[in-house]
Amino acid sequence: MKKVLSLSFCLALASVFSILPACKKASQSGAAEDSLVVWHWMSDREDAFNNLAKKYGEQKGMKVRFELYAPSEAYMQKVRAAAQTNTLPEIYGVLGESRDFASFVNAGHVENLTPAMSENNNQWMNRFFQKALVNNQFPEGNSYNVPAGIYGVPLDVTNIQMLYNKDLFKQAGLDPERPPQTWDEFLKIGPALKKAGIPGFVSGWGELWMIDCLASNLAFNLMGEEKVLKTLKGEVPYTDPEWKRLFKLFEEFRDSGLPAAGLVTMVNKTAEQNFSSGRAAMAFNGSWCVNVYAGMNPNLNYGAFLPPAVSDKNPRVIWGGAGSSFVVNARAAQKDKAVAFLKWLSDKDQQVALAKETRNLPSTPDAIGEIPAVLGQFADDMELTTHPSRFPVSEASSVVETFNKGIQSILIGEKTAEQVSNEVQKVKEIEMKSAQK
Amino acid sequence: MDVARLKRVLSKSSRSTLVHGVLILVSISCVFPLVWMFVSALKTQETIFSNMSLIPASPHWENFALAWTKGKFGIFFFNSLFYTFCTVVGVLLISSLAAYASSRLPFPGRKILFMLLLATMMIPVPGAFIALYVLLVKLNLVNTRLGYILPQINGQLALGVFLLKTFFDKLPRELEDAARVDGCNKLQVYYHVALPLAKPAIAVLAIFTTLAVWNEYLLAMLVLSDRNLMPLQRGLMVFQGAHITQYPLLMAGMTISVIPIVVIYIIMQRHIISGITAGALKM
Numbered sequence: 127m128k129k130v131l132s133l134s135f136c137l138a139l140a141s142v143f144s145i146l147p148a149c150k151k152a153s154q155s156g157a158a159e160d161s162l163v164v165w166h167w168m169s170d171r172e173d174a175f176n177n178l179a180k181k182y183g184e185q186k187g188m189k190v191r192f193e194l195y196a197p198s199e200a201y202m203q204k205v206r207a208a209a210q211t212n213t214l215p216e217i218y219g220v221l222g223e224s225r226d227f228a229s230f231v232n233a234g235h236v237e238n239l240t241p242a243m244s245e246n247n248n249q250w251m252n253r254f255f256q257k258a259l260v261n262n263q264f265p266e267g268n269s270y271n272v273p274a275g276i277y278g279v280p281l282d283v284t285n286i287q288m289l290y291n292k293d294l295f296k297q298a299g300l301d302p303e304r305p306p307q308t309w310d311e312f313l314k315i316g317p318a319l320k321k322a323g324i325p326g327f328v329s330g331w332g333e334l335w336m337i338d339c340l341a342s343n344l345a346f347n348l349m350g351e352e353k354v355l356k357t358l359k360g361e362v363p364y365t366d367p368e369w370k371r372l373f374k375l376f377e378e379f380r381d382s383g384l385p386a387a388g389l390v391t392m393v394n395k396t397a398e399q400n401f402s403s404g405r406a407a408m409a410f411n412g413s414w415c416v417n418v419y420a421g422m423n424p425n426l427n428y429g430a431f432l433p434p435a436v437s438d439k440n441p442r443v444i445w446g447g448a449g450s451s452f453v454v455n456a457r458a459a460q461k462d463k464a465v466a467f468l469k470w471l472s473d474k475d476q477q478v479a480l481a482k483e484t485r486n487l488p489s490t491p492d493a494i495g496e497i498p499a500v501l502g503q504f505a506d507d508m509e510l511t512t513h514p515s516r517f518p519v520s521e522a523s524s525v526v527e528t529f530n531k532g533i534q535s536i537l538i539g540e541k542t543a544e545q546v547s548n549e550v551q552k553v554k555e556i557e558m559k560s561a562q563k
Numbered sequence: 564m565d566v567a568r569l570k571r572v573l574s575k576s577s578r579s580t581l582v583h584g585v586l587i588l589v590s591i592s593c594v595f596p597l598v599w600m601f602v603s604a605l606k607t608q609e610t611i612f613s614n615m616s617l618i619p620a621s622p623h624w625e626n627f628a629l630a631w632t633k634g635k636f637g638i639f640f641f642n643s644l645f646y647t648f649c650t651v652v653g654v655l656l657i658s659s660l661a662a663y664a665s666s667r668l669p670f671p672g673r674k675i676l677f678m679l680l681l682a683t684m685m686i687p688v689p690g691a692f693i694a695l696y697v698l699l700v701k702l703n704l705v706n707t708r709l710g711y712i713l714p715q716i717n718g719q720l721a722l723g724v725f726l727l728k729t730f731f732d733k734l735p736r737e738l739e740d741a742a743r744v745d746g747c748n749k750l751q752v753y754y755h756v757a758l759p760l761a762k763p764a765i766a767v768l769a770i771f772t773t774l775a776v777w778n779e780y781l782l783a784m785l786v787l788s789d790r791n792l793m794p795l796q797r798g799l800m801v802f803q804g805a806h807i808t809q810y811p812l813l814m815a816g817m818t819i820s821v822i823p824i825v826v827i828y829i830i831m832q833r834h835i836i837s838g839i840t841a842g843a844l845k846m
Contacts, residue, residue, distance in 0.1 A: 203781070210693055399612045421608050
């Protein structure tokens with residue numbers, strides 16, 4: 127025992143002395159003059175980023191080092207800690223809500239990219255899907271007191287749509303090249319699939335936000351954006367006939383036989399497994415699913431389509447926007463070089479390379495022609511996207527929860543559309559009274 | 564054999580069967596995740612979701628080599644061994660000295676100091692991340708091996724002092740008195756008498772610390788940025804994306820990372836069991 131302890135002690139001392147010289151190394155943010163450091167959390171893109179960094183080095187003579195910190199929670203801890211000590215790298219990403227982003231901007235950690243974006247008649251700005259830039263900019267008079275401008279560069283975009291398995295459609299006697307366009311067509315698929323013994327529709331509806339997403343899409347189409355926003359403001363009640371009709375849509379959906387078993391409590395990962403392995407004919411999922419399905423079943427034959435139209439009075443709208451974005455450290459000595467690198471990264475060649483390798487939607491429309499077909503279907507509808515974070519008014523979380531849980535209750539036959547409509551309105555009124563106080 | 568004795572034997576035998584049955588079930592529930600991990604490491608990304616069999620028809624042994632090379636486990640593995648060794652030695656050395664002093668040397672504020680030390684166990688490490696990072700930046704220890712090892716030693720000290728002090732408190736003082744009569748000073752008594760007797764508790768502390776350091780990841784993310792300094796857990800992250808995880812490679816990587824822990828446990832098993840049964844974990 128004594129020998130072991132003595133040996134361990136000596137080895138430990140030797141180890142400490144051997145690592146002490148390393149303490150003199152500079153901290154991570156101090157990149158050399160001819161190099162840039164980029165922090166990111168996207169572990170599945172590490173190889174793609176490293177390839178692009180190598181290419182940039184060869185083309186421009188500037189060394190770029192991508193440093194991966196994942197999962198995203200750990201990444202943000204690191205970013206916050208580095209912000210406190212002014213040791214952020216030249217390029218990084220801010221995860222979280224608008225207020226988190228705003229706090230970084232207000233603390234002087236994020237460079238305003240508007241001048242760079244506006245150069246040469248907005249040349250750089252015009253490359254992007256405009257909806258992708260919205261997530262990275264603060265408008266005039268925003269509630270966070272951030273000077274108006276563009277602060278981030280979207281690396282990719284995302285949106286959420288319906289998906290269908292072409293082989294299973296064919297098996298059920300349906301046209302594999304014509305997915306349902308209207309709500310009635312959508313409902314008619316239920317009996318056809320049931321007859322063929324094919325489970326219908328899966329999605330991560332156990333994660334409430336995905337129910338909210340489809341319901342919001344249908345509401346915008348049914349009653350229009352203005353009326354939806356008026357409801358959020360409390361000017362239109364949830365007991366309005368059009369809201370009741372919206373809840374009724376979920377009753378019809380339930381009765382059509384489309385929902386697969388366990389839909390209401392299903393997490394998205396399970397839904398993805400079911401759809402990719404042919405255990406469901408349809409799904410509601412984000413564009414990231416292209417990468418997921420490719421990993422789970424590379425031979426899956428499927429297509430994407432917009433949520434079916436429930437009305438022809440208003441345009442169809444889907445949730446989407448910027449996927450991941452990079453910002454430039456306003457305090458970095460080499461911020462101009464960082465901007466130059468991000469410009470290069472948003473060039474068509476790099477966007478196509480990223481999209482092909484990571485199967486994410488490129489943030490620039492000019493890359494669409496050269497990406498896989500299913501991604502193209504998602505990308506074509508990018509300009510139809512919206513997101514609650516971009517609404518001028520937001521709904522109280524208790525109302526959203528009652529709304530989503532109400533739809534779950536309808537789907538399992540526990541409540542009627544009428545009941546849910548009344549319950550949501552009741553919670554809304556409580557929230558409004560509380561806000562007035 | 565009379566009837567009463569037969570009943571006793573049968574009753575004893577059925578009780579034994581019941582106990583063994585329960586123990587077998589518990590063992591299966593403990594071992595099954597490891598078996599599942601190993602079996603999943605032999606499947607492909609496609610079959611892992613469709614083939615639930617525990618014996619894959621065509622095992623993909625190459626997943627282990629792929630995980631090792633793709634996750635760049637070579638350097639990470641060495642780093643983890645190094646960090647674990649340094650931290651375990653540091654924790655055992657400091658906490659055994661502190662625990663012995665706290666148990667045997669009377670000094671003012673001893674109890675309060677001990678309580679304060681225990682209170683640090685209530686602070687989750689991630690809760691102190693930003694303060695720790697600021698401190699490490701000021702000491703110029705960010706992105707260094709020492710900057711990663713020192714906070715880990717610090718993080719394990721409270722548990723170590725608590726475990727060893729409890730053990731030292733129960734040691735008969737007569738043994739130490741005898742050593743003093745033989746001319747030992749305080750440090751010699753600690754080294755020649757108390758420490759050898761505390762072997763079971765030290766083994767328990769060593770395995771707890773090894774487990775904690777081997778599985779540590781968040782602190783490494785915070786403190787280190789040079790890829791060549793990262794521990795083994797960093798290699799596993801390569802297989803986990805935001806939306807998709809390469810399960811077979813992840814499971815192969817996890818199997819590789821679990822091997823050293825299993826080996827250490829097997830080597831120290833005797834001491835750990837005696838440590839636990841001898842009261843190292845009792846208040």
